[in-house]
């Protein structure tokens with residue numbers, strides 16, 4: 001079987017258009033504040049594309065750039081000001097943060113109602129309880145990509161490769177809610193290839209370039225590659241060897257052009273959701 005490439009750019013463009021159409025009907029302009037500490041070039045690129053996408057959807061985006069040496073107290077004061085600002089509906093603090101900053105404390109300082117990353121423990125708790133909440137953008141985007149393929153999740157064996165708080169764990173929670181039978185694999189998993197081969201839906205989020213080989217993929221599986229890995233030669237590759245895996249999979253996301261664009265589109269959707277919840 002030669003798998004279909006899932007066009008994340010197209011699904012993301014449709015979602016962005018849907019968000020823009022809803023925003024256009026609102027009597028106010030939703031606001032998004034992105035906080036960038038330091039000058040990590042990769043983060044700067046993400047922040048610019050978030051800015052651009054927000055503006056195109058009619059969302060008032062502002063980026064607050066703080067020097068790499070910013071003290072924890074100063075960052076917390078910035079967040080307190082954004083929490084108190086009624087024009088700000090969504091707050092995103094770009095990760096990773098410099099070593100002098102306690103990322104946990106920063107995330108916990110964000111008003112959960114404005115936490116468009118869905119990283120605050122209150123929102124994490126709601127997600128795991130199955131209550132409506134702000135859901136982390138990347139796993140939310142993966143669910144929408146899965147929906148676009150038409151794959152039936154109910155009763156399906158799903159394997160999530162990776163257990164981070166920003167991708168693997170919320171991904172497993174969402175797939176469980178969708179009635180998949182979910183396995184979470186990680187660096188201590190005994191036989192990764194064998195676990196992967198059992199999966200009808202495989203979501204890879206490990207940060208290891210092309211670790212998932214073609215013969216790890218079950219014939220007809222749907223494969224979502226969350227990985228974004230920059231190689232020394234400058235190429236961007238996922239966690240899956242895409243061409244090999246596509247030889248077995250029914251469908252697979254490319255990198256770039258797969259999950260990445262969905263993350264940004266879901267950030268806009270979360271900003272709209274937060275604005276509607278806050279402003280009625």
Ligand SMILES: NC(=O)C1=CN([C@@H]2O[C@H](COP(=O)(O)OP(=O)(O)OC[C@H]3O[C@@H](n4cnc5c(N)ncnc54)[C@H](OP(=O)(O)O)[C@@H]3O)[C@@H](O)[C@H]2O)C=CC1
Nearest residue numbers: 138162163164167186187205206207226227228259260263
């Ligand atoms: N497209 C997008 O929008 C986004 C893409 N990403 C990308 O997704 C990937 C994962 O990101 P993130 O979740 O933040 O990464 P983390 O490094 O936080 O987590 C990686 C996970 O993979 C596991 N792991 C690492 N190496 C192995 C291995 N050799 N075998 C099995 N498991 C392993 C780790 O296991 P253990 O827990 O045991 O250490 C951990 O659970 C990265 O490439 C990142 O760039 C991330 C966010 C958004």
Ligand SMILES: Nc1nc(=O)c2c([nH]1)NC[C@@H]1CN(c3ccc(C(=O)N[C@@H](CCC(=O)O)C(=O)O)cc3)C=[N+]21
Nearest residue numbers: 046092093094095096117256257258259260261263264
């Ligand atoms: N608080 C916080 N929230 C995040 O959501 C967050 C973060 N910090 N830190 C970094 C990661 C990574 N991330 C990406 C977003 C978009 C693309 C994206 O659009 N990628 C494109 C192209 C990328 C390129 O060409 O460099 C693609 O895959 O097609 C990728 C990665 C969000 N993250």
Ligand SMILES: [Mg+2]
Nearest residue numbers: 257258259260
């Ligand atoms: Mg991608």
